[in-house]
Amino acid sequence: MKFAGVDLSEPRIMGVINVSPESFYKGSVRNDEEKLIETAVKMVKDGASFIDIGAKSTAPYLETQIPVEEEVKRAVWAVKAIRDHVDVPISIDTTNARVAEEALKAGADIVNDVTGLKGDPRMAEIAKDHGAPVIVCAHGEVRNLSDPVHTVMDLLKESLVIAEKYGIEEIAIDPAIGFLRPEWPPWYEWDSRVLANLNVLKTFGRPILVGVSRKSFIGAITGRKDPAERLAGSLSATAIAVFNGAHIIRTHDVRETLDTVKMAAFIKRFRP
Numbered sequence: 001m002k003f004a005g006v007d008l009s010e011p012r013i014m015g016v017i018n019v020s021p022e023s024f025y026k027g028s029v030r031n032d033e034e035k036l037i038e039t040a041v042k043m044v045k046d047g048a049s050f051i052d053i054g055a056k057s058t059a060p061y062l063e064t065q066i067p068v069e070e071e072v073k074r075a076v077w078a079v080k081a082i083r084d085h086v087d088v089p090i091s092i093d094t095t096n097a098r099v100a101e102e103a104l105k106a107g108a109d110i111v112n113d114v115t116g117l118k119g120d121p122r123m124a125e126i127a128k129d130h131g132a133p134v135i136v137c138a139h140g141e142v143r144n145l146s147d148p149v150h151t152v153m154d155l156l157k158e159s160l161v162i163a164e165k166y167g168i169e170e171i172a173i174d175p176a177i178g179f180l181r182p183e184w185p186p187w188y189e190w191d192s193r194v195l196a197n198l199n200v201l202k203t204f205g206r207p208i209l210v211g212v213s214r215k216s217f218i219g220a221i222t223g224r225k226d227p228a229e230r231l232a233g234s235l236s237a238t239a240i241a242v243f244n245g246a247h248i249i250r251t252h253d254v255r256e257t258l259d260t261v262k263m264a265a266f267i268k269r270f271r272p
């Protein structure tokens with residue numbers, strides 16, 4: 001299996017860089033060009049196979065609204081800055097079709113839409129026009145609260161229908177860890193149930209991308225309030241995601257995550 005030209009026979013790492021000061025993990029934020037390039041180059045050197053650029057936080061528990069012009073400006077600046085310094089595909093993490101379009105024109109390769117093509121009605125068309133592979137997150141009303149992973153599957157199927165309608169073929173699916181927050185069960189249990197049953201998503205026959213890095217469910221389970229203290233929790237959740245079939249791990253910590261992924265993938269080979 002491949003995604004954006006990257007061979008997924010071994011699990012791969014997507015390094016996250018945010019150019020959004022409001023992002024929940026301040027250690028992921030770069031707003032200086034030299035530091036931005038240095039971080040991207042180091043991530044690739046450390047083993048990242050993709051770089052994801054976020055220009056607006058999508059944390060469901062933060063005040064994150066900024067004007068779309070500001071998101072476009074940040075995204076284009078970041079993509080242009082790193083494009084000639086890294087030789088891996090760059091994804092643009094946005095729910096806005098204009099941001100996606102401008103970032104793709106600036107040199108990004110992949111659209112990463114946490115609304116799974118359901119937010120901006122022009123998103124699928126923009127991705128198709130640019131021939132860009134798409135990452136779709138499970139997004140929408142949460143139904144069937146007793147069965148999180150099948151709810152995630154239903155939400156992903158809706159995104160695949162939209163993608164199919166526009167003729168987009170290269171799609172990675174993402175269970176949207178941290179995004180789906182029903183009143184019950186508590187989101188940290190929801191996320192844990194999804195990760196424990198992630199193998200079910202294999203039936204889609206598509207690349208599975210998972211982002212657990214420093215997220216709030218880890219804070220809730222470990223008691224670590226500060227995202228800066230959630231590395232160990234993130235690595236543990238990463239190992240489980242890989243053991244249960246994740247192909248791409250989206251992370252703020254490339255070096256540590258790559259070792260974790262290698263261990264989980266190696267041990268997984270001997271599963272009966």
Ligand SMILES: Nc1nc2c(c(=O)[nH]1)N=C(COP(=O)(O)OP(=O)(O)O)CN2
Nearest residue numbers: 018023024054057058059135174177211
């Ligand atoms: N496909 C995908 N995209 C994502 C995911 C994720 O799990 N999957 N998580 C995010 C949260 O991390 P980030 O550091 O970007 O936080 P922010 O939204 O506060 O910038 C943002 N984007």
Ligand SMILES: Nc1ccc(C(=O)O)cc1
Nearest residue numbers: 024058059178179215216
């Ligand atoms: N965009 C997101 C950022 C953070 C979280 C989380 O901490 O659970 C979820 C989504």
